[in-house]
Amino acid sequence: MANSGQKVVLITGCSSGIGLRIAVTLAKDEKKRYHVIATMRDLKKKDKLLEAAGDAYGKTLMLLPLDVCSDESVKECVNNVKDRHIDILINNAGVGLLGPVESISIDEMKRVFDTNFFGVVRMIKEVMPDMKKRRSGHIVVMSSVMGLQGVVFNDVYTASKFAMEGFCESMAVQLLKFNIRLSMIEPGPVHTEFETKMMEDVAKMDFPGVDADTVRYFKDVYLPSSIDIFEAMGQTPEDIAKCTKVVIESERPRFRNLTNSLYTPIVALKYADETGGLSVNTFYNLLFNFGPLMHITMSILKCLTCSCLRRRTISPN
Ligand SMILES: NC(=O)C1=CN([C@@H]2O[C@H](COP(=O)(O)OP(=O)(O)OC[C@H]3O[C@@H](n4cnc5c(N)ncnc54)[C@H](OP(=O)(O)O)[C@@H]3O)[C@@H](O)[C@H]2O)C=CC1
Numbered sequence: 001m002a003n004s005g006q007k008v009v010l011i012t013g014c015s016s017g018i019g020l021r022i023a024v025t026l027a028k029d030e031k032k033r034y035h036v037i038a039t040m041r042d043l044k045k046k047d048k049l050l051e052a053a054g055d056a057y058g059k060t061l062m063l064l065p066l067d068v069c070s071d072e073s074v075k076e077c078v079n080n081v082k083d084r085h086i087d088i089l090i091n092n093a094g095v096g097l098l099g100p101v102e103s104i105s106i107d108e109m110k111r112v113f114d115t116n117f118f119g120v121v122r123m124i125k126e127v128m129p130d131m132k133k134r135r136s137g138h139i140v141v142m143s144s145v146m147g148l149q150g151v152v153f154n155d156v157y158t159a160s161k162f163a164m165e166g167f168c169e170s171m172a173v174q175l176l177k178f179n180i181r182l183s184m185i186e187p188g189p190v191h192t193e194f195e196t197k198m199m200e201d202v203a204k205m206d207f208p209g210v211d212a213d214t215v216r217y218f219k220d221v222y223l224p225s226s227i228d229i230f231e232a233m234g235q236t237p238e239d240i241a242k243c244t245k246v247v248i249e250s251e252r253p254r255f256r257n258l259t260n261s262l263y264t265p266i267v268a269l270k271y272a273d274e275t276g277g278l279s280v281n282t283f284y285n286l287l288f289n290f291g292p293l294m295h296i297t298m299s300i301l302k303c304l305t306c307s308c309l310r311r312r313t314i315s316p317n
């Protein structure tokens with residue numbers, strides 16, 4: 001049970017990756033400021049989390065089952081929290097989906113939206129009314145750089161994160177009136193099971209209904225570049241957990257939080273040209289013309305993160 005003065009944090013999707021690391025980082029807070037309720041849809045997967053949590057388990061960390069795709073599971077989980085009191089809700093659970101849309105069934109696409117978009121909506125609908133009554137709370141959502149910028153062959157995953165960004169951007173205004181903060185975390189590539197699961201899925205794909213050119217662009221152009229990007233820009237779950245801790249500990253938490261400054265210029269392109277041509281053409285060139293020179297591109301991107309580009313693209317002067 002939480003001590004008085006401790007903040008109750010509920011996190012979704014803690015069986016692996018970013019959710020696991022956020023749970024452990026907060027549970028091991030030196031000043032013991034958090035009572036962490038780490039949730040996962042299948043408690044049989046708890047061992048990795050418990051091993052990482054060590055003796056924090058049973059003290060600052062407890063476990064509850066929660067499947068964000070089930071209304072009943074969401075309700076039962078929140079009802080099992082003492083007085084349904086959650087100070088900080090971290091919506092982390094999510095799934096990826098990669099490949100040409102022609103080969104992906106509508107049911108697979110719905111599963112991604114049910115987890116990444118409706119999963120977050122279900123959680124917010126369940127937790128927000130109590131936060132509103134208390135006039136306090138912080139809702140954190142694990143979005144993605146793909147919630148801000150589309151990435152080729154990630155069309156449906158990107159759409160699910162855009163949907164969530166739109167939902168949260170609208171909600172944030174109303175919530176502020178109730179003194180509830182809403183923050184999005186927008187990581188680029190992170191080395192977790194997300195990456196391995198997607199690569200395993202790709203290895204099994206036989207691309208039904210996809211023409212040979214598209215398969216070639218996906219397998220021989222996109223995939224090698226994507227692997228390069230993961231190698232050059234990939235962060236660790238620890239990086240994202242640290243960034244999340246900064247956001248929840250901030251007196252005035254930011255709404256948007258890109259975790260990797262290398263993505264700042266990519267996102268800035270969108271706002272530098274409202275017709276969208278600049279981003280579409282830059283992505284086209286990066287992928288189809290500079291693919292083999294991706295390492296050099298990485299260096300240019302690093303250079304572009306200096307503040308002069310931001311000033312030129314963001315400032316009206
Ligand atoms: N890795 C990356 O490059 C990036 C990831 N993200 C986002 O970060 C978040 C975490 O991903 P990451 O840690 O990388 O990936 P992982 O695959 O390691 O973790 C995803 C977690 O979500 C859980 N999950 C999936 N479906 C459900 C569900 N229906 N109910 C409850 N939990 C569920 C998984 O549980 P189970 O073990 O049961 O499947 C797992 O615990 C996701 O929202 C992802 O979109 C954002 C940017 C980059």
Ligand SMILES: CC1=C(/C=C/C(C)=C/C=C/C(C)=C/C=O)C(C)(C)CCC1
Pocket residue numbers: 143144145146151152187188189190222225226229230283286287
């Ligand atoms: C930047 C960039 C690319 C790839 C980006 C990738 C692979 C991003 C992955 C982000 C993830 C995994 C987010 C998870 O939510 C391309 C299209 C190869 C070429 C053009 C520039």
